[in-house]
Amino acid sequence: MHMTAQEYIDLEDRHGAHNYHPLPVVLSEGRGVYLFDTDGKQYFDFLSAYSAVNQGHCHPRIVSVMQAQTERLTLTSRAFYNDRLGPYEQYLTEYFQFDKVLPMNTGAEAVETAIKICRKWGYEVKGIPPDQARIIVCGQNFHGRTTTIISFSSDPNARGNFGPYTPGFESIPYGDTDALRQQLAKDPSTIAGVLVEPIQGEAGVFVPDDNYIPDVAQACRDNNVLFIADEIQTGIGRTGALLRICGDCSCAGHCERQETYTRPDVLILGKALSGGTYPVSAVLADDAIMGVIRPGQHGSTFGGNPVACAVAREALEVVRDEKLTQNARQLGNLFRERMQQLVDQYPDRLKLVRGKGLLNALVINDSPEGEAAWNLCLELADRGLLAKPTHGNIIRFAPPLVISEAEIREACDIIADAVRNMPEK
Numbered sequence: 001m002h003m004t005a006q007e008y009i010d011l012e013d014r015h016g017a018h019n020y021h022p023l024p025v026v027l028s029e030g031r032g033v034y035l036f037d038t039d040g041k042q043y044f045d046f047l048s049a050y051s052a053v054n055q056g057h058c059h060p061r062i063v064s065v066m067q068a069q070t071e072r073l074t075l076t077s078r079a080f081y082n083d084r085l086g087p088y089e090q091y092l093t094e095y096f097q098f099d100k101v102l103p104m105n106t107g108a109e110a111v112e113t114a115i116k117i118c119r120k121w122g123y124e125v126k127g128i129p130p131d132q133a134r135i136i137v138c139g140q141n142f143h144g145r146t147t148t149i150i151s152f153s154s155d156p157n158a159r160g161n162f163g164p165y166t167p168g169f170e171s172i173p174y175g176d177t178d179a180l181r182q183q184l185a186k187d188p189s190t191i192a193g194v195l196v197e198p199i200q201g202e203a204g205v206f207v208p209d210d211n212y213i214p215d216v217a218q219a220c221r222d223n224n225v226l227f228i229a230d231e232i233q234t235g236i237g238r239t240g241a242l243l244r245i246c247g248d249c250s251c252a253g254h255c256e257r258q259e260t261y262t263r264p265d266v267l268i269l270g271k272a273l274s275g276g277t278y279p280v281s282a283v284l285a286d287d288a289i290m291g292v293i294r295p296g297q298h299g300s301t302f303g304g305n306p307v308a309c310a311v312a313r314e315a316l317e318v319v320r321d322e323k324l325t326q327n328a329r330q331l332g333n334l335f336r337e338r339m340q341q342l343v344d345q346y347p348d349r350l351k352l353v354r355g356k357g358l359l360n361a362l363v364i365n366d367s368p369e370g371e372a373a374w375n376l377c378l379e380l381a382d383r384g385l386l387a388k389p390t391h392g393n394i395i396r397f398a399p400p401l402v403i404s405e406a407e408i409r410e411a412c413d414i415i416a417d418a419v420r421n422m423p424e425k
Contacts (some may be wrong), residue, residue, distance in 0.1 A: 022350040023388065030057025033403045035386060042412045046380075046387040046397045051201070051359065053276035055318045056402035062218035062275045063312050069310040077301050088309035091250035092282060095316060096243075096267060100290035102105045102283045103304035107270035108144025108231040110281035113298060114195070114266050115148065117285065118226050119168070120292040122192030126224060127304055133192040136183055136225075138174040140201030143195065143230055174200055175208035177215040184223045193226035193266070194219075198244035201233040204394040207354055213245055219261045226289065232281070233359070236272035237319050237401050240329030240357030243267070262279055265289060280308045324401035328357040331408050335360055335397070338412040342419050347384035349422045360397045361390075362415075368392030372422070387412055 003011075005026040025043070029036040033056060048054060049368040055062060069084070076082045085103070093103050102117070104110045115135065122133040137143075150158045151165035159165070169176055172179040184191060197408045198213055200206040213229075234244040245262045266289065270281035279302075302308070319325065326348045332355065339353035339362055349372075351363040366372035373389035387395050399411065 003038070008038065012195075013272055014100060023377060023381055023386065025276065025386065032056040033400045033407055040394065042384060042387040043381065044399065044414070044415070046385055046399045046411065048398050048400050049276050051238050051398050052271035052274075054236050054238055054272035054324060054401045055275035055315055055322075056207045056400040057276070059277075059315075059318055059402075062277050062311060065310050065314040066277055066307060069307045075302065075305045075307075078299055078304060082306050082309075084306040084309035085304045088304075088313050091313050091316075093284065096269075096284055097263075098267065098284040099286040100284070102290065102293065102298070104283065104300055105279040105280045105302050105308070106144075107268075107281050108146050108149060109303075110232065110268045110270050110283050110301065111143045111149055111195075111230060112146055113283045114228050114230075114268050115193075116298060117266065117283065117289060117293060118193035118195075118228060120297075121226060121289050122190075124292050125288070128190050128192060131383055132190045133168060134190055135169050135192055135228075136180065136194045137169050137171050138196060138200070139171050140174055140200055140203040140206070141171075141195075141197060142200070143197075143232075148210040174203075174206060175212055177212060177219065180216060180219050184219060184225065188223040188225065191223065191225050193228050193245050195228045195230060197230045197234065199234050199239060199356060199359060199361060201396070202390060204363070205355045205359055205396060207356050214262045217264065220265070228266040228268065230268045232268055232270040236316070237325040237328050237396070238272065238357055238359050240325060240332055242319075242325055244356070270297055272319075274308065274311045275318065277315075278308055279310045280312045280315075282312075296407065302333050319401075322402065327403070328401045331403060331405060332357040332360065334405065335408055335412065338409075339397075339415070342416055346419055346422070348424060349419060355397075358397075358401055358403070360401055362395045362397065364393045365396065366393045376422060379421065380414065383414045383418055385414045385418075 026038045027035050033045055035045045065326050089101050102113055104113055118135060119133045122128040133366045139154045143149045145158060148166040150162055152169035152171060153159050172183050194216060196216055217227045229245050231243050245264060267284040274280035336353055343350045343353055349365050351365045353362050355361055364373045368391055370393060373386045373393045377387055377389055387397055390396050
């Protein structure tokens with residue numbers, strides 16, 4: 001029985017928890033850079049499921065591998081070996097140049113895993129006294145919504161009435177190396193790690209100074225502290241490099257220009273690691289760090305399952321084979337140039353554009369409490385482009401990396417038309 005879009009929306013509203021506020025569009029199909037609603041209308045996808053669909057919707061290579069594996073073996077748990085996990089772990093560790101990987105499912109799980117590894121390393125290797133390990137985080141961060149992670153969030157919506165909160169985290173301003181060094185200087189002997197997003201995506205695509213990540217890594221080395229890079233949203237080609245910590249180079253497994261690569265002690269991956277077809281995340285580190293985890297101390301029933309292993313490997317090979325990193329870098333420059341023209345033309349409506357690769361944000365000339373960004377997204381949807389506001393007056397634009405130059409120019413025309421029709425302030 002065919003249902004109307006409003007009936008689908010009403011069904012979710014009636015039976016689902018109200019923990020999201022979606023645009024009123026009901027989607028039923030995806031292909032490449034396009035989404036289709038239940039009435040058959042086509043849209044450009046400029047959110048990519050929060051950068052999980054870098055390889056495009058329903059990429060035929062990834063779907064084919066997933067179908068083949070699900071017909072053969074889906075889950076064994078880690079109580080037994082399977083013939084997919086070992087080859088996948090070898091592939092992933094060689095691709096990203098680490099000794100070991102701990103496979104998980106979601107981004108939040110991977111962050112929780114990295115926190116546990118970091119604390120355990122702090123006690124067993126660095127020698128921090130029991131229950132005194134601290135991890136430094138940055139203000140306006142977004143690492144997930146578990147109880148531990150929201151304990152160091154500065155978002156009142158994420159934290160409100162979910163306490164008591166997990167101790168052991170200290171927040172400093174993002175992008176401020178001096179603040180980091182001052183915090184480290186207070187008592188480096190009890191600091192186990194520093195957890196950083198190379199670009200803060202959910203906060204509004206804040207891109208720090210080029211020296212920030214190398215300086216963070218150096219400060220960590222100077223104080224025997226682990227540098228943990230959360231590349232869940234920025235990784236797998238999104239910013240015009242395989243990893244944002246690679247700087248502005250293009251790489252596949254290692255950097256073409258090694259001097260630009262800032263190697264973290266712990267690397268967190270998720271989202272596009274599966275091309276958006278299946279929950280897959282991973283934490284990578286060398287033996288000296290990962291060796292603190294022993295049997296029975298951490299795990300997941302689905303972590304490292306055969307389907308995830310097959311899908312993630314193919315997803316990474318698609319990024320390499322189709323040169324999606326390079327495409328993101330080139331078309332990201334084009335997109336920001338077009339958006340800057342709009343900012344210059346309509347300063348009463350737009351404040352600025354910022355970003356890296358195909359992770360970009362347009363800041364609307366409105367307060368975070370205003371509705372201009374939401375209304376603009378509704379206008380964009382009417383014109384066939386889907387995006388979503390973050391923090392009230394910021395619109396994040398992140399299309400699949402398979403987008404072509406012709407398609408991104410067409411999408412820019414749609415955005416320009418919607419901006420022209422915004423009410424004057």
